[in-house]
Amino acid sequence: MRISVSSDMDEPVARALVAELRERGHEVLAHGALRDGDDAAWAVCSEAAAREVAAGTADQAVVCCWTGTGASIAANKVPGVRAALCTDAYTADGARRWNDANVLALGLRLTSEPLLREILDAWFAAGPSPDADDRDNVAHVGRLDLNRAAP
Numbered sequence: 337m338r339i340s341v342s343s344d345m346d347e348p349v350a351r352a353l354v355a356e357l358r359e360r361g362h363e364v365l366a367h368g369a370l371r372d373g374d375d376a377a378w379a380v381c382s383e384a385a386a387r388e389v390a391a392g393t394a395d396q397a398v399v400c401c402w403t404g405t406g407a408s409i410a411a412n413k414v415p416g417v418r419a420a421l422c423t424d425a426y427t428a429d430g431a432r433r434w435n436d437a438n439v440l441a442l443g444l445r446l447t448s449e450p451l452l453r454e455i456l457d458a459w460f461a462a463g464p465s466p467d468a469d470d471r472d473n474v475a476h477v478g479r480l481d482l483n484r485a486a487p
Contacts, residue, residue: 340394344378404443425458432462
């Protein structure tokens with residue numbers, strides 16, 4: 337799988353994220369502080385990663401900033417992106433299952449390397465729910481993207 341990854345800071349957990357994804361066999365497209373010469377502003381690098389998902393050049397993305405909040409907000413401004421800030425494995429599983437999230441947002445401040453692996457395990461093990469109510473909710477979110485430009 338091709339995963340776009342962004343971080344506004346060159347923190348050990350961000351580097352561990354890239355290494356862990358590569359160890360799992362994923363191709364990593366790095367942005368922000370993870371790529372020399374790139375703009376590391378959280379809004380800019382999170383948008384870049386999210387745009388690759390929306391364009392189909394990445395299957396999913398992981399966006400990081402100190403709390404994860406700004407990265408998730410920026411990513412969610414890109415139509416077609418459903419970013420979820422996940423602080424534990426249960427939330428990551430639910431985000432994939434019930435929300436069909438395609439962008440994982442992580443906080444650099446509180447995510448340890450063992451927790452990172454747990455979150456990634458849950459994220460990649462789960463898939464979109466086949467439940468009609470869940471699918472209807474995801475479809476509604478997609479329509480919100482289409483209606484953004486409308487008054």
